[in-house]
Amino acid sequence: MDDKNKQYDPEKFKQVHLKGDDSEKLSRPQLSYWKDAWLRLGKNKGAISGLVVLAFIILIAFLGPLLNDYTFDDADYDAAYLPPKVQGMEWLGLDGMQTYEVEGSSEQDAIDRGLEGYEIEEQYIQNTEVVLTPDESENGYYTVAMEVDVYAAKGYDNEHFWFGTDSMGRDLWTRIWKGTQISLYIGFLAAMIDMVIGVLYGGISGYYGGRTDNIMQRIIEVLSGIPNLVVVILMIMLLNPGIIAITIALTITGWIGMARIVRGQVLKLKNQEFILAARSLGSSDKRILMKHLIPNVTSVIIINTMFTIPSAIFFEAFLSFIGLGLQPPYASLGTLIDTAFDDYRVYPYMLLFPAVIISLLMIGFNILADGLRDALDPKMRK
Amino acid sequence: MNKEKILEVKNLKQHFQTGRKSVVKAVDGISFDIYRGETFGLVGESGCGKSTTGRTIIRLYDATSGEVTFNGIDVHGTKSKKDLKKFNRQMQMIFQDPYASLNPRMTVKEIILEGIQIHGLIKSETEKMERVEALLETVGLNKEHATRYPHEFSGGQRQRIGIARALAVDPEFIIADEPISALDVSIQAQVVNLMKELQEEHGLTYLFIAHDLSMVKYISDRIAVMYFGKIVELADSEELYKNPLHPYTNSLLSAIPLPDPDFERTRERTIYDPTQHDTEDAEFREVKPGHWVLCTEEEYKAYQDK
Numbered sequence: 001m002d003d004k005n006k007q008y009d010p011e012k013f014k015q016v017h018l019k020g021d022d023s024e025k026l027s028r029p030q031l032s033y034w035k036d037a038w039l040r041l042g043k044n045k046g047a048i049s050g051l052v053v054l055a056f057i058i059l060i061a062f063l064g065p066l067l068n069d070y071t072f073d074d075a076d077y078d079a080a081y082l083p084p085k086v087q088g089m090e091w092l093g094l095d096g097m098q099t100y101e102v103e104g105s106s107e108q109d110a111i112d113r114g115l116e117g118y119e120i121e122e123q124y125i126q127n128t129e130v131v132l133t134p135d136e137s138e139n140g141y142y143t144v145a146m147e148v149d150v151y152a153a154k155g156y157d158n159e160h161f162w163f164g165t166d167s168m169g170r171d172l173w174t175r176i177w178k179g180t181q182i183s184l185y186i187g188f189l190a191a192m193i194d195m196v197i198g199v200l201y202g203g204i205s206g207y208y209g210g211r212t213d214n215i216m217q218r219i220i221e222v223l224s225g226i227p228n229l230v231v232v233i234l235m236i237m238l239l240n241p242g243i244i245a246i247t248i249a250l251t252i253t254g255w256i257g258m259a260r261i262v263r264g265q266v267l268k269l270k271n272q273e274f275i276l277a278a279r280s281l282g283s284s285d286k287r288i289l290m291k292h293l294i295p296n297v298t299s300v301i302i303i304n305t306m307f308t309i310p311s312a313i314f315f316e317a318f319l320s321f322i323g324l325g326l327q328p329p330y331a332s333l334g335t336l337i338d339t340a341f342d343d344y345r346v347y348p349y350m351l352l353f354p355a356v357i358i359s360l361l362m363i364g365f366n367i368l369a370d371g372l373r374d375a376l377d378p379k380m381r382k
Numbered sequence: 383m384n385k386e387k388i389l390e391v392k393n394l395k396q397h398f399q400t401g402r403k404s405v406v407k408a409v410d411g412i413s414f415d416i417y418r419g420e421t422f423g424l425v426g427e428s429g430c431g432k433s434t435t436g437r438t439i440i441r442l443y444d445a446t447s448g449e450v451t452f453n454g455i456d457v458h459g460t461k462s463k464k465d466l467k468k469f470n471r472q473m474q475m476i477f478q479d480p481y482a483s484l485n486p487r488m489t490v491k492e493i494i495l496e497g498i499q500i501h502g503l504i505k506s507e508t509e510k511m512e513r514v515e516a517l518l519e520t521v522g523l524n525k526e527h528a529t530r531y532p533h534e535f536s537g538g539q540r541q542r543i544g545i546a547r548a549l550a551v552d553p554e555f556i557i558a559d560e561p562i563s564a565l566d567v568s569i570q571a572q573v574v575n576l577m578k579e580l581q582e583e584h585g586l587t588y589l590f591i592a593h594d595l596s597m598v599k600y601i602s603d604r605i606a607v608m609y610f611g612k613i614v615e616l617a618d619s620e621e622l623y624k625n626p627l628h629p630y631t632n633s634l635l636s637a638i639p640l641p642d643p644d645f646e647r648t649r650e651r652t653i654y655d656p657t658q659h660d661t662e663d664a665e666f667r668e669v670k671p672g673h674w675v676l677c678t679e680e681e682y683k684a685y686q687d688k
């Protein structure tokens with residue numbers, strides 16, 4: 001040591017930093033990655049409410065059909081078009097009353113025509129109200145809103161169809177929750193198949209790289225160049241429309257997104273120094289895959305799958321809506337919305353319930369997936 | 383020092399095909415020997431092929447051509463599984479980026495045990511834990527850290543974990559690829575001192591890679607200076623520092639800051655300009671015993687007169 005360094009007076013100095021080991025102590029409680037992520041998810045109010053809504057819908061989707069004695073495919077034409085009726089919830093409008101709007105040259109004429117058209121006896125009319133007088137309307141007729149107790153009129157006084165019935169008199173409560181089950185099933189199945197194919201394909205393509213990667217990427221480019229809808233329609237025409245056909249149609253191009261994401265991650269990871277370290281220690285390919293690559297792409301796979309489920313559900317609904325969906329008597333939320341759409345002015349309840357459920361599912365899955373992305377990968381947060 | 387060669391590199395080339403026609407000659411015909419127990423410094427600016435050299439020696443890349451002989455075995459020629467396993471234990475690497483060199487999903491214990499698992503060195507769980515704790519202590523970390531994840535540690539601590547991982551398989555030779563360049567200056571000396579202590583205790587040989595001469599000259603016995611895939615000068619540290627011959631070495635030396643304000647005020651950086659001399663016909667020649675320079679016949683004569 002230099003002699004000059006010894007000229008200071010130690011009395012004048014105070015040690016401010018702790019020496020040695022003390023500064024190396026970690027004070028934070030120790031948490032694994034997944035526990036940490038779970039805590040972060042718990043703090044995200046949006047994601048938790050999404051989770052609660054989803055859990056609730058999934059629960060009723062399975063319990064709901066067991067709660068009454070109707071089945072989803074028993075037609076009873078006498079009971080067709082009964083509006084929702086729930087004991088004790090009449091104040092909510094679930095009172096089994098149906099409002100028809102009828103037209104006629106006078107108020108009485110309109111009512112008579114309505115009674116004849118809907119085959120209802122006069123005594124079941126609860127209320128009438130003129131909506132439009134001839135002066136206000138374009139065609140010079142009266143428009144009358146008449147509220148009818150359809151349950152009594154059709155002799156179903158003692159029945160309670162909670163969500164009403166459809167044009168064939170089938171109980172909509174049971175049909176809607178069965179439909180929700182099928183929509184969820186298609187969504188989950190499609191997402192799982194996408195995940196398996198996408199992870200394998202993207203993983204192999206990224207890990208082996210070079211020529212393998214080149215060929216596999218060209219195949220993806222060709223596949224994704226074909227319009228999605230064309231492939232789906234061909235598939236559905238080829239196979240009989242059913243759950244399996246629709247799922248296959250959805251996954252035929254659906255896995256591409258997952259494959260691309262996984263490939264990108266693997267490409268990024270495989271030259272990271274911790275992988276090189278494992279290789280220089282003599283790791284086998286299998287060990288690198290299982291211990292290093294997969295654990296580091298899991299979060300991305302989970303996040304992407306969570307976004308795939310709602311988009312599969314939505315795409316199935318879309319297919320149903322354009323007439324490529326499930327065939328009767330089976331129903332999904334999409335086919336229910338499709339049939340309800342024909343008469344939604346007179347029977348809005350038929351459209352309302354499945355539409356609300358599918359919307360809640362979409363919102364629920366998306367905000368949960370968003371929350372998961374924030375929780376699992378804080379760096380990806382916008 | 384006994385002069386037993388542990389590693390011989392002969393005319394090693396590593397060319398990367400980056401496009402249909404374009405090739406990056408990252409390492410372009412380098413030769414050197416490393417003796418058992420020494421620290422061999424490899425210095426050169428960023429992108430000159432130092433990491434590629436290290437990674438090719440340890441077989442992370444397949445060499446384009448040339449030979450690497452380690453403990454008498456041709457590293458790139460051998461196909462025998464047994465030899466490769468032995469090689470993987472005898473030669474280890476410490477990496478540059480403390481944030482990328484540890485798997486974020488593994489605990490410190492799992493990271494340190496990786497080599498032991500792969501080679502099945504220890505079977506019983508309690509012995510494994512003892513080994514991890516001993517290694518943590520060796521590299522100056524607390525044994526309570528074993529169950530923690532890498533993100534909880536500082537750069538210097540992570541680098542110590544990386545060193546423990548390499549030590550776990552009892553290597554003889556360690557390639558340290560810029561192990562301190564990502565660390566705070568205050569931490570750099572600690573890590574270098576740790577490496578020196580370990581070298582004495584375990585009789586290690588180091589290939590120490592760095593991008594400037596400031597730290598390397600203190601810990602290296604010999605230094606090779608690399609420029610665009612080629613070694614331009616190789617000599618004992620002392621000799622290289624006192625008597626640099628190649629203009630590129632001079633330029634590197636002129637870049638070292640000294641803790642002397644008077645000197646610093648007047649210090650001028652010399653910039654190396656490769657067009658100032660003929661590099662086409664240059665060959666690696668021994669100017670003095672143990673002092674090699676990449677030079678032409680004329681330069682060779684001029685250097686000898688110095």
Ligand SMILES: Nc1ncnc2c1ncn2[C@@H]1O[C@H](COP(=O)(O)OP(=O)(O)O)[C@@H](O)[C@H]1O
Binds near residue numbers: 407431433
């Ligand atoms: N896998 C690779 N493929 C193509 N080029 C590479 C690859 N690895 C390194 N290179 C190139 O080789 C040259 C040397 O790189 P490297 O050995 O990392 O330099 P250094 O470690 O000295 O900074 C650089 O030009 C770099 O771009």
Ligand SMILES: [Mg+2]
Binds near residue numbers: 429559560
């Ligand atoms: Mg480098």
